[in-house]
Amino acid sequence: MRAAGGDVADDEDAAPGARSEQHRQSRERRRLRVAVLALVSIVLLGAVPLFFGLRTLSRDPVFDNLDQLNVPAWAATKTVDDVSGSRWCLLDCRLRERTVTSEKSPEETAKVYEEALRGDGWRPWKVSRCPEQETKGSYTCWRQDELTLDLWVRAPACVPPPVDGEPAIVPSPEPSAAAGECAGSLVSVKVRNAIDDERTRPQPSTDPSLTGEDPFPTVSGDPLGDVTPSPS
Structure with missing residues (x-):
């Protein structure tokens, strides 16, 4: 048999070891919590810039600038954007196209858009082939730094309502009241990189003085008519 005193001594000797084990486990739990918090912080801090970075890459900044044009709400009731080409001009440069529906007439709508473009730093661009072909409505061209912009405001293409469930026959493409x-009116905005806009390049001249003489002159009359026959 062990003496009572021996049991107490053994418990006292075991107590420091148990306390040390508890302290070790507590420190491990604290380190684990700190590591988890650090990992969560890194993920959150990295996710936010990544989100906005991907958003910036997916959203063309030209459209953001167009969104900030100072036009009244009635001049932009519905907006549809389309984009094609590469932002870095790989094979094809980027083409941005926007179609906007306005509640007021083409004249009023064109006026507010032209004023908004001037206020945003765009300048009228007087260039040939603006437009490329004859169009109805107001068609103007603009430049700002490395970009060109075509603004076309016209009356909407109207289709008469169906008659007895059948499509109405449209006699002409003219808008129908x-x-x-x-x-209202329709607004089309086309924005291109200036280097990809053919109108920024010098066009070949058709001045005859720059082309030289015709390499194949036209011969008039009989070329042998004035030749004197030699005596035989």
Whole structure:
């Protein structure tokens, strides 16, 4: 048998070891919590810039600038954007196209858009082939730094309502006042890189003085008519 005193001594000797084990486990739990918090912080701090970075890459900044044009709400009731080409001009440079629906007439709409473009730093660009072909409405061209912009404001293409469930016959492409959707106007905005816009390049001249003489002159009359026959 062990003496009572021996049991107490053994418990006292075991107590420091148990306390040391508890302290070690507590320190490990604290380190684990700190590591988890650090990992969560790194993920959050990295995710936010990554989110905005991907958003910036996916969203063309030209459209953001167009969104900031100072036009009234009635001049931009519905907006549809389309983009093609490469932002870095790989094979094809980027082409940005925006179609906007306005509630007011083409004249009023063109005026507010032209004023907004001037206020945003765009300048009128007087150039041939603006437009490329004859169009109805107001068609103007603009330049700002490395970009060119085409602004086309016109009346909407109106389609008469169906008659007895059948599509109405449209006699001409002229807008029809009978259709309720014919009010207002349509705005088309086309933005290109200036280096990809052929109108920024010098066009070949057709001045005859720069082309030289015709290498194949036209011969008039009989070339042998004035030749004197030699005596035989």
